[in-house]
Each structure stands twice: as structure tokens, then as C-alpha cells.
Amino acid sequence: MANGTISKPENRLGIVGWFYAGSFSFERYAYILHRITGLGILLYFLLHIFGSSARISGQSSWESLMHFLGKPIFVAGEYLVFIAFCFHAMNGIRLILGELGFSIGKPGRPVYPYRISLNRQRPLLVVFMIIAVIFILLGGYDFFIAGH
Amino acid sequence: MADQKEQETSVFTEEVIKEVIFRVHRFSPDDGKPPRMQDYKVPVKRGMTVLDGLHYIRDNLDSTLSYRFSCRMAICGSCGMFINNLPRLACKTQILELEADTIEVKPLPNYEVIKDLVPDLSDFFEKHRSVMPYLIREEEEEKIDPPTNEFLQTPDELERFLQFAYCTKCGLCLAGCPTVATDKVFLGPMALAQAFRYNSDTRDQGFEKRLELLCVPEGPWRCHFAGSCSEVCPKGVDPALGVQLLKGQIVFTKLGLKKPHKIAPLATEKPEAKRRPGIPEAPPRTVKKE
Structure with a gap:
């Protein structure tokens, strides 16, 4: 700054770039959801280990914790983790299939209008999202209706 | 037929269709000011690209504006910019196709900025x-x-x-x-x-x-x-x-499930090329071989 110059702005989109970077297809938002649900499941795993560790303090402390965690807000929270799990698992299978070369097509001459791998794998995305929604609905029935 | 002729001529019209605001990212490492956006009014004619708009600004409104370009036909890949929140080539983006009264032009994100719209690649x-x-x-x-x-x-x-x-x-x-x-x-x-x-x-x-x-x-x-x-x-x-x-x-x-590809051999014989009939000889060299 002494000589009147300032350093080059980095101009990196950062985490904002995960959420908004223009109008992209659903796969971009599946990417973001995959990351967020992955972090959510990891956080739940840590809380689960912490909660399960109450078992070593004896049966009474375990039962009081279970009673505390039986409140509707925790049940709803657990259902959110279940939703995250369903999405993450189904989207994960789609990604593995794509990464192994299935559903994305083969290289060809780029002829306008361009048809890209993202368009080719979209039916697979739709199928896996429908399966995820079915699991989420079945889970909801078990969490809130059959389980009570 | 008459409609088609009218359409063909209207493509080349010089008529100004509308005026748009170009909101352009400005930054110079030498002036000590932080990056900022600056507005310019640009008259738009049919067929004008964002790159044409930037040329208009540089030629008529602000000669200090810096941006990269070369071929102007989406071949060289020099004029990549962040135009209305999407990375695009300025020479391949028609202003009227953006259907906006304000066009925001920023340097490509995820690269450092050298000056104005010039990213450090x-x-x-x-x-x-x-x-x-x-x-x-x-x-x-x-x-x-x-x-x-x-x-x-x-x-x-x-x-x-x-x-x-x-x-x-x-x-x-x-x-x-x-x-x-x-x-x-x-x-x-x-x-x-x-x-x-x-x-x-x-x-x-x-x-x-x-x-x-x-x-x-x-x-x-x-x-x-x-x-x-x-x-x-x-x-x-x-x-x-x-x-x-x-x-x-x-x-x-x-995993051993795929064999490495076959290796293309080096040709042992020079391919024979014959001139097709009717193709004239090339003109003599203007620069002598060393």
C-alpha cells in the first residue's frame, strides 16, 4: 500500500459458490445437498456416540437419556437425519455409477446443440430421487404413525 | 417470402433497439482503490455481443477499461467473463438474448484479478x-x-x-x-x-x-x-x-478389469500424397529455407 498498489483480489466464490453461482441444473444442488447431508450425518454420528456412551454410567442414566430423547423435537430431528441419509445414500449410488462410467455416455463429436453427460444421466437421477422419496415417506410413516 | 426478406434485412439494421446499463467490475492495482462496480450506458443494436458492448465503452466512454479478447468468434477462449452471474464468453453472448436492462460484467470467479475484467490464469x-x-x-x-x-x-x-x-x-x-x-x-x-x-x-x-x-x-x-x-x-x-x-x-x-489400450505404431513408410487433378501448384516461397 505504501507505493499506492494493492494486492490482487482472490475473487474466489467460497461457500457462497456452493449455494448460488447462477442458474445451473438440479445436479449442482444435488452436489450441495450431498455435502450438507454428509456433514449432517457425520454430526449425528458424533452425537450418537456421545449418547450411547451414557450406557456405561448405568441403566438409570441410560433410561433417563432415552426418556429425554423421546421428546417430539428429537424425534423430528432424527427424522431429518433419516431424510439426509436417504438422499445421501441414493445420490451416492448415482455418483458411483457415474464415476464408473455408467449412464453418462461416451465421448463423441461436439455438435451444436451440445448434449452433455449431465443430460444423459438425468433419468438415473430422477429414478434415484423417486426411490429416496419413497424411503422418506415410508420412514415418516414408521417414525410418526406406526411407531406411536 | 416477403417476411423472410424483411427478417434478413432487419438482422443488419443499424437501428438502436434499446439502451442497457453495463455494470462493470473495476479494479486497478495501481490506484489503491478497492474493487468496485461502475455503470455505463450502452446503446444496443441487433446482433451486438457483450464484447461489442465493452468495445463501445472503451472506444467512447472510458479508455482505461481492461479486458481480454482476441478472435471475437468463440475460438480463442480469451474473453471468458462472469456475465449476469454465469461464466460465459463475452463474444458468444448476445446482449438482447440476456433479456435484461442491466448487464453485470465481472472477471471470472475463482481466479485472482489482475485488472478490471482480466483474470490471472x-x-x-x-x-x-x-x-x-x-x-x-x-x-x-x-x-x-x-x-x-x-x-x-x-x-x-x-x-x-x-x-x-x-x-x-x-x-x-x-x-x-x-x-x-x-x-x-x-x-x-x-x-x-x-x-x-x-x-x-x-x-x-x-x-x-x-x-x-x-x-x-x-x-x-x-x-x-x-x-x-x-x-x-x-x-x-x-x-x-x-x-x-x-x-x-x-x-x-x-483392478485389472481393463487392459491398457493398444499402442499406435509409428508408420514405417512415408505416405504417398498425390495432387488431385485441377489443383494448381503452390506459389514459390517468399522466404528462403535456411
């Missing part, structure tokens, strides 16, 4: 260089550098990588990539697709050498197939396809 080219984007052969170097003859490759073998050879290195894919948005060291779609391009070329024998460079945390496994790189690619190269195929290529080869 040094990292981008460094990543490209790092995947050894050239033919590697096991033969003695004197046979291929300089080349003594051509390699024999079938049209089918060419099709396996040709799409990725159309890359113009415009840098739009890294600007659109959400992983690059938070991860500076990720190799990015262009370099990874180019690694696949050379790995799949039957003239190349560098797969094992490139594998050492690719099996790193910042390699292809950090891509989670958002596909934004392919959506913004102006040439239909589909780098996301290249990155996914690269992952499969690595997995299947390492």
Missing part, C-alpha cells in the same frame, strides 16, 4: 501443465522429436478422445466449478479432462506416469459431478464426462 495453466498434457512415448526420443513419421491411428481410436481435444482453455469450467470455489488446490475439470484425453490417445504411453500425479487428494476424486463445468463450456467439450471417465479408467485399470 497462471494457476489454471500450471494445473494443466501438471498432468503432462502431451504425448509420452517409450521409444527413443530421436524417433519422435522431431517426428520422423506419423503414428497410425484408426478413426474409432480418434473418437475416444477427440471431444476433449476441442478444449480452448478458456477457463470457464473452473469458474463454474463449486469444488474450485472452496478448494484452491483441486486440479479442476480442464486439467483432469485433458489427462483423460491423453490417457485415451493410442499414441500415448504415459498412463502410469500420469497416474502418480492424479492419485492425490486434489485429483479427480474431489469432483462430485455437479456438472457445472459442462454446462458452461462454450465448445461442448463436456469436461465432467472426461473427469468421470478418468475415474473409471483409473479404477478398472488398477
Whole structure:
């Protein structure tokens, strides 16, 4: 700054770039959801280990914790983790299939209008999202209706 | 017929259709001011691109504006910019197609800014260089550098990588990539697709050498197939396809489920070329051979 110059702005989109970077297809938002649900499941795993560790303090402390965690807000929270799990698992299978070369097509001459791998794998995305929604609905029935 | 003639003539009209505001990113390392946006009024005629709009500003309103361009026909890949929140080539983006009264023009994100709309592409080219984007052969170097003859490759073998050879290195894919948005060291779609391009070329024998460079945390496994790189690619190269195929290529080869490709041999005889009838001889050289 002494000589009147300032350093080059980095101009990196950062985490904002995960959420908004223009109008992209659903796969971009599946990417973001995959990351967020992955972090959510990891956080739940840590809380689960912490909660399960109450078992070593004896049966009474375990039962009081279970009673505390039986409140509707925790049940709803657990259902959110279940939703995250369903999405993450189904989207994960789609990604593995794509990464192994299935559903994305083969290289060809780029002829306008361009048809890209993202368009080719979209039916697979739709199928896996429908399966995820079915699991989420079945889970909801078990969490809130059959389980009570 | 009359309608068609009217349409044809209207394409070349010089009539100003509307006036739009160009909101342009300004930054100069020398003036000590932080980056800012500056508005310019630009009269728009049919067929004008964003690059034409920037030329208008530079020629008529502000000669200090800096931006990159060269061919003006989406071939060189120089004029990549962040236009109305999407990475695009300024020369390939029609102002009227944006259907906006304000056009925001910023430098490509995920690159440092040198000045105004000029991104610093040094990292981008460094990543490209790092995947050894050239033919590697096991033969003695004197046979291929300089080349003594051509390699024999079938049209089918060419099709396996040709799409990725159309890359113009415009840098739009890294600007659109959400992983690059938070991860500076990720190799990015262009370099990874180019690694696949050379790995799949039957003239190349560098797969094992490139594998050492690719099996790193910042390699292809950090891509989670958002596909934004392919959506913004102006040439239909589909780098996301290249990155996914690269992952499969690595997995299947390492598991022994896929054999390395056949190696294109060096032709032993010079191909005979005959001049087609009616084609005149080339004019004499204007520069003498040394």
C-alpha cells in the first residue's frame, strides 16, 4: 500500500459458490445437498456416540437419556437425519455409477446443440430421487404413525 | 417470402433497439482503490455481443477499461467473463438474448484479478501443465522429436478422445466449478479432462506416469459431478464426462478389469500424397529455407 498498489483480489466464490453461482441444473444442488447431508450425518454420528456412551454410567442414566430423547423435537430431528441419509445414500449410488462410467455416455463429436453427460444421466437421477422419496415417506410413516 | 426478406434485412439494421446499463467490475492495482462496480450506458443494436458492448465503452466512454479478447468468434477462449452471474464468453453472448436492462460484467470467479475484467490464469495453466498434457512415448526420443513419421491411428481410436481435444482453455469450467470455489488446490475439470484425453490417445504411453500425479487428494476424486463445468463450456467439450471417465479408467485399470489400450505404431513408410487433378501448384516461397 505504501507505493499506492494493492494486492490482487482472490475473487474466489467460497461457500457462497456452493449455494448460488447462477442458474445451473438440479445436479449442482444435488452436489450441495450431498455435502450438507454428509456433514449432517457425520454430526449425528458424533452425537450418537456421545449418547450411547451414557450406557456405561448405568441403566438409570441410560433410561433417563432415552426418556429425554423421546421428546417430539428429537424425534423430528432424527427424522431429518433419516431424510439426509436417504438422499445421501441414493445420490451416492448415482455418483458411483457415474464415476464408473455408467449412464453418462461416451465421448463423441461436439455438435451444436451440445448434449452433455449431465443430460444423459438425468433419468438415473430422477429414478434415484423417486426411490429416496419413497424411503422418506415410508420412514415418516414408521417414525410418526406406526411407531406411536 | 416477403417476411423472410424483411427478417434478413432487419438482422443488419443499424437501428438502436434499446439502451442497457453495463455494470462493470473495476479494479486497478495501481490506484489503491478497492474493487468496485461502475455503470455505463450502452446503446444496443441487433446482433451486438457483450464484447461489442465493452468495445463501445472503451472506444467512447472510458479508455482505461481492461479486458481480454482476441478472435471475437468463440475460438480463442480469451474473453471468458462472469456475465449476469454465469461464466460465459463475452463474444458468444448476445446482449438482447440476456433479456435484461442491466448487464453485470465481472472477471471470472475463482481466479485472482489482475485488472478490471482480466483474470490471472497462471494457476489454471500450471494445473494443466501438471498432468503432462502431451504425448509420452517409450521409444527413443530421436524417433519422435522431431517426428520422423506419423503414428497410425484408426478413426474409432480418434473418437475416444477427440471431444476433449476441442478444449480452448478458456477457463470457464473452473469458474463454474463449486469444488474450485472452496478448494484452491483441486486440479479442476480442464486439467483432469485433458489427462483423460491423453490417457485415451493410442499414441500415448504415459498412463502410469500420469497416474502418480492424479492419485492425490486434489485429483479427480474431489469432483462430485455437479456438472457445472459442462454446462458452461462454450465448445461442448463436456469436461465432467472426461473427469468421470478418468475415474473409471483409473479404477478398472488398477483392478485389472481393463487392459491398457493398444499402442499406435509409428508408420514405417512415408505416405504417398498425390495432387488431385485441377489443383494448381503452390506459389514459390517468399522466404528462403535456411
